[in-house]
Amino acid sequence: MDWKKLTIESRDIIQEFLQNKFETSDMNFTNIFLWSFSEDIQYVVNDEVLYIRGFYEGNEYYFLPVSKENNKEKIVEAVRKIKENNGKIVFIPEEYVELLKEYFLIQEERDSFDYIYLQKDLAELKGRKFSSKKNKINKFKKEYNFTYEKISKENIEDIRIFQREWTENRKDDNIILSETLGIEQLLNNYEKLELRGGVIKVDEKIVSYAIGEKLSDSMGVIHIEKGLFDYQGSYQMINMYVAKEEFSDVEFMNREDDFGSLGLREAKLSYQPIKFIKKYSI
Structure with a gap:
């Protein structure tokens, strides 16, 4: 796939797939843009599916592939392509667990809630x-x-x-x-x-x-x-x-999220959250 570096000029393309679809903090252009300078975040659109990947401490990771029309078959197929290349998918919103657990081993990530x-x-x-x-x-x-x-x-x-x-x-x-x-x-x-x-x-x-x-x-x-x-x-x-x-x-x-920091976790809990948005990885 022809990966492109994510820049501010990428916003309109990315927003077509993400805007108003997610309430998780990660599936959001601003957050992705924020970390793109240290994690070399890249994207590609293939068969009307958005793929985003980055590199944290030298390790490659992927966001959940997103279909513009929320085509479930295309999402499953995109995840399968990533897994064929041994890719790790992170920040998966809870609403996708039912769709994906039939095909993949999904792990809950408390530090990312x-x-x-x-x-x-x-x-x-x-x-x-x-x-x-x-x-x-x-x-x-x-x-x-x-x-x-x-x-x-x-x-x-x-x-x-x-x-x-x-x-x-x-x-x-x-x-x-x-x-x-x-x-x-x-x-x-x-x-x-x-x-x-x-x-x-x-x-x-x-x-x-x-x-x-x-x-x-x-x-x-x-x-x-x-x-x-x-x-x-x-x-x-x-x-x-x-x-x-x-x-x-x-x-x-x-x-x-609290990124697994105990101090940050204590501070965020002290404000009495009404719920967590759970996230998962494959």
Whole structure:
């Protein structure tokens, strides 16, 4: 197959297959584009089926092949072609398990589960279950002279500088270095990707920011969220404000997976997800 490197110019082609079809965070052009700079992500359309592959730490992997018309026979045949070349398929959404388990050995991947929340829970933090979050937010508001700003052309360069400085102290983490490469490109193409987000500033200095987008009529997703631990409550602030200010038109929020990080898992569970979107591999 004639594989092509995935670039921002690939978006229209990829969107024909993915847009409004999936609520998983992975089957989404922005997420794929984000990691394409470190994982050499490529794509090809063959017999009206989209194939996407990448290379993580030198190992080849594939996304679930997608048929534009959701032709089940074509999907099964595409998966079979990948398996004939010993390819590993990852991030398979749960709705495809029934179709594929008849033909392939499917494995559940807990580290890839997406965390799903009610938008109003994140935006309002009502009830005793969120009391610790609300306490940190109240303390932040009392302690700091803060402002919230929607991400725009006026502050996007400040976010770029913030991200570079945030990464400086984490240069031994290859995943963070890879992610920062992608974040630079998200910022370069912010409007074209139809992203949404905001920043929290203290005395005109960014202390946290988050970027996401609308996945479907009812679901938003947060792709990036960064903050400074020196400003206790900065993460809780940006989480609440972006949900409230940028995603009032959705019912649910997808905050992606925890990548197997116990600290991240604990943090995501503490926001009381209403469900997980399970993912699988072949």
